[in-house]
Amino acid sequence: MSVRHAVLGLLAQRPRHGYDLRAAFQAMVGGEENWDVKPAQIYTTLARLEKSGLVKEDSVEQDAGPEKRIYALTRAGQNTLTEWFNSGTEPDHQRDEFFIKLMIGLVSGVADPYQLIHTQRGHLYQELHKLTTQRGLSDPKKELANILMLDKVVMHLEADLRWLDIVEARLDEIQRQPLPEPESKPRGRPRKN
Amino acid sequence: MSVRHAVLGLLAQRPRHGYDLRAAFQAMVGGEENWDVKPAQIYTTLARLEKSGLVKEDSVEQDAGPEKRIYALTRAGQNTLTEWFNSGTEPDHQRDEFFIKLMIGLVSGVADPYQLIHTQRGHLYQELHKLTTQRGLSDPKKELANILMLDKVVMHLEADLRWLDIVEARLDEIQRQPLPEPESKPRGRPRKN
DNA sequence: ACAGCCATGTAACTTGTTACATGATTTT
DNA sequence: AAAATCATGTAACAAGTTACATGGCTGT
Incomplete structure (x- = not known):
């Protein structure tokens, strides 16, 4: 549930592409030993967010290297994000x-x-x-x-x-x-x- | 990952049917406010365990009321369970x-x-x-x-x-x-x- | 008669993982 | 020339949730 919103939040900062999102997320949680987000999850999440209309492909850069598909938040995406911030957060009841x-x-x-x-x-x-x-x-x-x-x-x-x-x-x-x-x-x- | 092994453990105690497993699990974690296991998960888990050969249908009781499909551990199930006990348990790294x-x-x-x-x-x-x-x-x-x-x-x-x-x-x-x-x-x- | 518990399941969906597959650029 | 990094994805699977569907027995 968190990664979805994290992606929205990082895109609120500025438009990014998948690889960049992953790097930013990893930096945010302090490296892969804490929370290793697999590339597959980032890309599938992006695809799902796009299908839901919370995110849209902004542009495709290509400056020496493979092409980068840059995604940006839509207005619906911004709303979803602020809703997330305004809602309470359950302390993840230890399914230990x-x-x-x-x-x-x-x-x-x-x-x-x-x-x-x-x-x-x-x-x-x-x-x-x-x-x-x-x-x-x-x-x-x-x-x-x-x-x-x-x-x-x-x-x-x-x-x-x-x-x-x-x-x-x-x-x-x-x-x-x-x-x-x-x-x-x-x-x-x-x-x- | 836990429910699967919990089911095995409860069946190690004695053969049980799905409804019983659910009740036992809920009692174990102290009620639904802590960990609400849905019936669907119990039954699908049982089906998967049976397909994997860790569990087998033991008998079908019917004493006043709907029939109860009693499941029991197989030898493979017992092995899986002891392996689980002998392996370390990660402290569920706070994907908070x-x-x-x-x-x-x-x-x-x-x-x-x-x-x-x-x-x-x-x-x-x-x-x-x-x-x-x-x-x-x-x-x-x-x-x-x-x-x-x-x-x-x-x-x-x-x-x-x-x-x-x-x-x-x-x-x-x-x-x-x-x-x-x-x-x-x-x-x-x-x-x- | 109706509510609630006992008992079973299926279907569709979401989140996340593992494994595979591709290909270019940069560093050693 | 090989390895690491950049960059993208798909397919298959596992765990779990939600919603639906069925039906009998028990207590009010």
Whole structure:
């Protein structure tokens, strides 16, 4: 849902061609490690936007190199964009794969929840470490978008880590006063970290 | 990607039919307000899993009411499930719509970033308030999954709020020492909150 | 009698990914 | 001469949503 509007926004800045849009988008989210938009998506999105009348082909440049199909916003496109800005934004309600994995682990008896948590914690710490060293090095020269994205990812990694601690605490609580759960016999808890 | 594996996991617990799977899934994520899985997705997923040989129709019950097509895991399904548990889980790298909205706002000059932040903060506080009162009321009687999901959502809402503060601080910094940005002339910052 | 739950599905559509395919220019 | 970058797209697929369609049983 975001890419569609991002394309409109970038075209509001100035008319652009597909390749340019992709580069601008990637710069905006701080590189492909954060959000790798495939060329295919840009071009198909452009085609769809054109079909919907939100965008139109402005001109075709060709100055040494392949031709560039420049697209521009239509009035309808501008309206759609301002509507987007004026509407609220849902905080993307965490359809988190790990949550599902943990719950399925608890319920199906196929995997040990404590093991899952342990693994995931390691994973998150590793990621966090990678990012914070990255951030420490090149902070001043990086662009705003890049920095903000890093901030965001770090905040959420920390939130996930805090959540894992809470989950563990809650599981411990339950093991002290076991509740009537059918299939899943509680396993012994391995040593912490 | 999650629903597919969730279905496998729930079938590992015991054979089930589509309607039952849906109910179990919804219970697991703590109700439709968190993750509303449509019936259509359950049934199409089951059909795909069957075509892939991970699941097979076990029997058809009919005891007063419509017939229930009971599905069970195949050996291949069990393998897929354990592979899933043994593989790492990416923390769902925040393809957050608000981030894009803010960046496009900054870059396109169409919307005021401070206004966007202000609106979003209000939105998040409201949500947070709704959840914490909800949590305060019925904590002991609720099921584990429900509680964990609430914990998770709250952690991430708080992370988002902290992030908004950081963003504002960074924008203020830039306004004190303006950088060479072409299109977007900085707007006056409206009063906080 | 009607509403609501139980239970199943199909069709059309949207967003996004993967893989393939082409070809020119610039850099090494 | 080869590799990287610029630039465009198509085809097939996967996941998910919306809307539609059907029908029986249960409670008011």
